[in-house]
Amino acid sequence: MLRRMKKASEPGDGAAAPPPGAAPKAHAPRRSTRVIAVTSGKGGVGKTNIAANLAYHLSRMGKRTLVLDADMGLANIDVILGLAPKYNLYHVLRGEKALSDVIVQGPGGMKILPATSGIPEMAELSRGEKLALLDELDGLGSELDFMLIDTAAGIAGNVIYFNVAAREIIVVASPEPTSITDAYALIKVLYSQHGEKRFMLLANMVKNSGEAREVFLKVSNATSHFLNLSIEFIGHVPEDTRVTEAVRRQKALAEAYPDAAASRCIETIARKLCKRQPETGEAGSLKFFWKSIVEKTCG
Numbered sequence: 001m002l003r004r005m006k007k008a009s010e011p012g013d014g015a016a017a018p019p020p021g022a023a024p025k026a027h028a029p030r031r032s033t034r035v036i037a038v039t040s041g042k043g044g045v046g047k048t049n050i051a052a053n054l055a056y057h058l059s060r061m062g063k064r065t066l067v068l069d070a071d072m073g074l075a076n077i078d079v080i081l082g083l084a085p086k087y088n089l090y091h092v093l094r095g096e097k098a099l100s101d102v103i104v105q106g107p108g109g110m111k112i113l114p115a116t117s118g119i120p121e122m123a124e125l126s127r128g129e130k131l132a133l134l135d136e137l138d139g140l141g142s143e144l145d146f147m148l149i150d151t152a153a154g155i156a157g158n159v160i161y162f163n164v165a166a167r168e169i170i171v172v173a174s175p176e177p178t179s180i181t182d183a184y185a186l187i188k189v190l191y192s193q194h195g196e197k198r199f200m201l202l203a204n205m206v207k208n209s210g211e212a213r214e215v216f217l218k219v220s221n222a223t224s225h226f227l228n229l230s231i232e233f234i235g236h237v238p239e240d241t242r243v244t245e246a247v248r249r250q251k252a253l254a255e256a257y258p259d260a261a262a263s264r265c266i267e268t269i270a271r272k273l274c275k276r277q278p279e280t281g282e283a284g285s286l287k288f289f290w291k292s293i294v295e296k297t298c299g
């Protein structure tokens with residue numbers, strides 16, 4: 001049984017309540033948070049590393065960035081960055097922790113919300129609990145420019161929900177044939193069953209930009225031919241032993257090896273993302289994102 005959500009401002013958290021009769025705080029105009037899913041058809045293609053390092057570069061560029069860890073895998077973002085979060089979204093749903101207690105600070109100023117073990121429980125919330133949770137999650141919006149979602153691979157329920165709820169989708173693919181066919185399969189499901197039309201392809205673990213182009217063309221030729229859908233190329237990251245070394249050292253790549261080729265390429269992609277025109281309207285907002293996630297049955 002899930003309990004009422006604990007708010008950061010509840011007694012015991014040290015936050016002072018406003019005096020009775022105080023005028024409501026004037027809210028600064030809210031900028032919308034760009035919610036970007038980092039996803040793939042096949043596992044092990046580099047989603048977690050890309051999400052972590054994109055977040056690192058975006059944060060260093062002054063963009064307030066949070067990574068939502070929504071992958072049940074073992075190599076979670078906190079592990080590759082050497083962080084050890086004690087709590088996750090599950091504790092928020094249990095009413096044991098406020099969201100602010102669960103979010104951890106990562107390198108470069110990025111934030112991480114460990115969420116995996118809380119997501120299935122969201123389905124069990126009552127309507128009132130869902131609204132309270134939405135309220136709290138939406139509060140994050142004023143503090144963030146970007147939210148990146150490190151999803152699991154494939155086309156199982158949770159992955160689809162996260163991709164549908166995020167308005168920008170980066171599909172990571174490597175040159176392996178199965179990675180390419182699975183990237184196409186994921187795009188096909190998201191397009192034909194959920195009406196998603198905007199996809200960015202990121203080619204990871206490639207030898208050079210020529211091979212990256214080949215990966216992109218294989219996926220985009222298939223989407224054009226079979227779905228009549230154009231996709232965008234957002235960039236590539238070369239196969240680079242420094243990536244694995246940084247994982248071993250549990251450090252962000254750019255922190256451990258700022259001059260590594262892979263780090264520079266991820267920085268270029270971060271800049272490209274900043275320039276990209278985000279979608280506007282409710283569908284692009286953080287509130288829409290959480291509402292979709294909380295309302296869907298996440299099994």
Ligand SMILES: Nc1ncnc2c1ncn2[C@@H]1O[C@H](COP(=O)(O)OP(=O)(O)O)[C@@H](O)[C@H]1O
Nearest residue numbers: 043044045046047048049205238239240243244
């Ligand atoms: N560009 C790269 N060059 C070399 N190794 C990489 C690169 N990207 C990812 N890897 C390695 O591939 C493995 C899988 O990466 P990971 O980010 O955990 O994938 P996913 O999250 O898609 O399962 C890890 O061992 C990681 O170090």
Ligand SMILES: [Mg+2]
Nearest residue numbers: 047048071073
């Ligand atoms: Mg992963």
